[in-house]
Amino acid sequence: MQTADDAAYAGRHVQVDGVELLNFGGCSYLGLEQRTELRDGAIAAIRRYGTQFSFSRAYVQSPLYQQLEAALDAMTGGFALVAPSTTLAHIAALPVLVQPGDAVLVDLLTHASVHVASGLLGSTPVTSVPHNDIDRLDHKIARLANKYRRIWLLLDGLYSMHGDFAPLEPLRALMQKHPALHLYMDDAHATSWLGKHGRGWVLDNLSERDRVVVALSLNKAFSAGGSALILPTAQARATVRRCGGPMLFSGPVPPPMLGAAVASAELHLRPEFSDLQRDVMERIDLVLALAEQLGVHFVTEERSPIFFVHCGHLGAMVHLTRALRTRGIYVSPCPFPSVPTGQEGIRFTVSRHNTEEDIRYLMEALSIENRKLHEGQESGTIAIEHGLPPDPIETPVAS
Template sequence: MMTTYAPSRLLPLIEHRIGKTAGAGLMMLTADSTEYAGRQVQIGGRVLLNFGGCSYLGLEQRPELNDAAVRAIRRYGTQFSYSRAYLQSPLYLQLESALEAMTGGFPLVAPSTTLAHMAALPVLVHPGDAVLIDVFTHASVKMATCLLDGIPVATVPHFDIDRLEQKIARLACKHRRVWLLLDGLYSMYGDFAPVSDLAALMQKYPTLHLYVDDAHSTSWLGKHGRGFILEHFADRRRIVAVLSLNKAFSAGGGAVIFSDAEDRTRVQRCGGPMLFSGPVPPPMLGAAVASAELHLRPDFSELQKGLTDRIDLVLSLARQLDIRFVTNDRSPMFFVPCGELEAMFRFAQGLRARGIYTCPGGFPAVPKGQEGIRFTVSLSNTEMDIRHLMESISSEQRNTKGRSDAPSGKRVRAATPSARAVADGRSR
């Protein structure tokens, strides 16, 4: 049955479980008012090694970005208070020109990736189309599907290619276009979209289009940091990608990358948030321009390599210490399964006691009863930090072994073909 994303029925359960996690001291926290440099975070007077942020390349501390933000404030003030539909800051044109050089597409900057989805999808998806959305796709994309009035929307299991093809085949017979909404890199488990399978489906079904939230692979992956999907598809005529200008990009906003200039123009003119949302503030535009220019430098790949070296260290130590992740894809995000919510609480609190900050992963981000610890690595982490983290995780796993609510030894999924391609340095 085709349904739209309707989370309201789950709100009491979500509120209860997040409330319990907050009560355990693991969510809804505030960092102390101290200087922040990325490697450590101070919470409640305790200095913790930081393995929870999304600034994978640590660019927010680069003088190029900081100086550009200050220059933009001095030139334009803290805000440029016009709807972009009426008058835009000249920094928008500089940023979109640099993003075009980065991606080879037609970029449109939005105040956030969430507003980018809300602007783009209702314009791109036409009457007579149908939408499929991977069940683990980011919540911001699911929210945007609520705006698709009269469009059939259905969820599909995560990377069950056989069932996905069955649904595509049925819908392709009745609808002009079938849109598959997914992430390029999934933010909880750190697994990549299966690009080989997707490419085969697109070749087999000419009506299939991809709309990809690639926020978490922006910057650290691909030529000039263009991200996973744009790196692996040379032919993008039926692909729309959304990149984050936050996270590893270390500025503010989001960017929709179109393969067609007319689609870009239509979304700019008709996408609701492009008309009525406040613009990206000048300091963030200035920082974003500086970040994009940094991405285009010949030595930017060295920053990316520094991160992949740290990722490889985590994976190597995991093998040595017999640490189980839900996936072993070569990304800066890792998920350690714990089982039930209370087991996750103990695991996370045990790591905090060892001076390590990680993020709890629970419902609704992951299925109930499959809670765990999500941690990230970045250029801010030293080799010693990573070794301390992995040895601490190994110790905590040994501490929980034998408990009735400990993880059941769920088999770890092998790296996807797409992840192996990244590891081998190949691109489609």
């Protein structure tokens, strides 16, 4: 819960407490927030409509919504409905899509916002299931199908903490085996940097989507504001818009963010957009190659821009985070409740803001500090078993 200094921000560094740190914690994987097109789109929308278009969308919506949803339809091949945030998209959609006579299964590691929305389903039975355990899912769905009309499985496309993907091929097989199975997938962290036109992991790999609803983020790599539900039919889109609570009573996305989102969507549809995605993949592959060379182990080694180093407990996590901070590197510490107790670690991300030199510096520092931590704990020179280590004496120095 830190506050960045009031300093110019260009993406490569973040300044905290007067210290400029290499930024390995943001989610702007493509670095689009600094693009001229997006800035100009936001400015043009402010000049035309002001800082807000102060109507409930249930009565009158900004014309920018239609422009944005049309561009998102072209990006995704589905029926897009823009919402003020991904959380509000879930809260709007799930109570409308899940009907009496349905049952709901929620992957244990699905984003907290999905769990929050699933808690609004009234008398509908909602059960948590182990993460990506296809065999357990198969048995659970088979039992529920004897009693319930439809079974909704709620899960992420790309999991935001460990950077692992949903296993789409096994899920496709489950859908073929169980006609009652429907998928509701939060693909916020795969939006933009992955898939044709940036449509993400799920939409790029599931061709049959008549029983699939996907939520994309217009924040993060998309670099604007809000979220988009990609629904399988125009009727489903209309139903969620007319009946989904937050679509009626929450504030609309402000014009500057809609303007930036339209500009971002248009950029996604350009042929050269894939070059930006390729830049991110090159950085991901560099991290994975250096990890193998330097003996750095991640919880998963999938090709995503999210990496998680398991520390084991809170004290070790804090120690490693601070050690990297003294080297001028910002990473994200992950304690409970972002991960279960005893599974604490550090999470870092890579983006087009990071240079090859930055990534090499990070990985070498991580290898050294992680090794020092483990050797120090084994020898007893670093005694931080489960408490917090003392504050570092050194003042962090920027790289």
